[in-house]
Amino acid sequence: MSKTLSRSRGRFAIIGVGNTSGGVMPLTSTGDAMFAEAAIMAIKEAGIDKAEINGLVTHGTEDTRVHQQRIGAMLGIQADFATSVDNGGASQVCSIITACMAIDAGLADVVLCGYSADYRAKIHRAGKKQAVQLVPESMLAEQFRFEFGYFGEMASYAFGATRHMHLYGTTKEDFARVAVTQRDYASRNPDAQYRKPITVDEHLNARRIVDPFGLLDCCPVSDGAGVVIVARADRAANIKKNTAYILGYGTGNNIGGLFAGENMSQTAGLVSSKTAYEMAGITPKDVDTAQFYDTTTAQTIIQLEDYGFCKKGEGGAFVQSGATGPDGVIPTNTAGGLLSEGHVAGMWHILEGVRQVRQSHPAERQVSGAEIAVISGNGGNSVCHGSLVLSRNPS
């Protein structure tokens, strides 16, 4: 056990969270307005005055710069420590890790972390009918990609899914099980973007997008915001009701890229989770619920393996056994995940982990007796990765 890692165990806590509901906002909404709504809710839940917030870590959509300045000005937060982070889909977990490090260094005491997405609204404002192009125009002048007809985020994950099927015999039926299970959770979540239950047949017969993925393997484009307030654990002790302790965290990067080694069939969660578990002083057996960054159904399966809930290559059989369902050994993406709750770039995964360990959900959504949750953020073409271990108790 590394002394360096264990010294951070349980020293920080999430003292309040907030979110917009829906994933589908009025098309005239702005990302800033959504962020404000989530921030007001989080500050209220934390029971603090906004003047106590002296740290700000945010992540804007791909077309924003120095996002934290705009947010700070809008909310009137005089943050001595303020920055934006960019780790793609890992940004939200990495925001919280950055907040912990800033508090540890004495640069801030109470840090507000947040993200808002207004892609659907942006498409509306731009008058486009097609999905928004997430790659900035300037990057379209690339080579070795678009000339071969390689477009969109889903194709990158499709390469990994194809490879996983080739190496381990994973099937489209396994992917279907992930989609059906997560939709079942979403059906109980009034804030989810997609709530109507689906069947395996509906999944398998859905419009094909990029093999092996059909429509129901792919996360949607969503609008919405989530905000998390981080503070020292001793401070959190005064406001116990809304607290989730940060028992551990970790990072990993498959920095060689999606196309190097076996990176496409395994995330950097392999490294990141080990670090987080070691800091937390736990093993996967201690975890009651997992919230995995699920850009596609395959990503849920791959991370179940990388986080040690089953052996590498056995993720398909593992989900088929019902392991990720409400009565399974590791209820996973219990609010519906990106696939059904909506793609707020993983910020809602963190909120769901917080609510599970606080045991603040109504019975039909609560993982019975949940004390420890693990959360992943995965992004940047499946290169960047961050992990959080949240706990009901500080140790």
Add this chain to the structure above:
Amino acid sequence: MKMNAYNKPLPIPTADSQPFWDACRESKLTCQRCDDCGTARFPPHHVCSNCLSVNASWEEMSGKGSVFSFTVFRRVYDPGFADEVPYVVALIELDEGPRMLSNVVSIDPDIVVCGMPVKVVFEKATEEITLPKFVPTES
């Protein structure tokens, strides 16, 4: 638009990649090899990621390799590909080591598998750009 005008995105060569595209025009598949440590690299870069040497030479590859992984595009993301779907986008592992994104053509997309042996063919897009693509070979 004129009939037969090429209407798909085209690569925009950089100082580092221009020799690659020049060679494609002559139906040669090339990559850089580090003059100092011998590591073959693709896509083209200014520096060797193994030893940080900036000295490299271009050499012709065999054009043979295998499909490392792939996806079949069923959805049209760019109007230039409207008549192409379904088409195969694949990561080719070349016999010399580097991996290259391309298309597997002249095959029913439904029978492409990982590990399938392929070899390069060249498709002229414009006077300046010829694209390297791959076709299956007899194992």
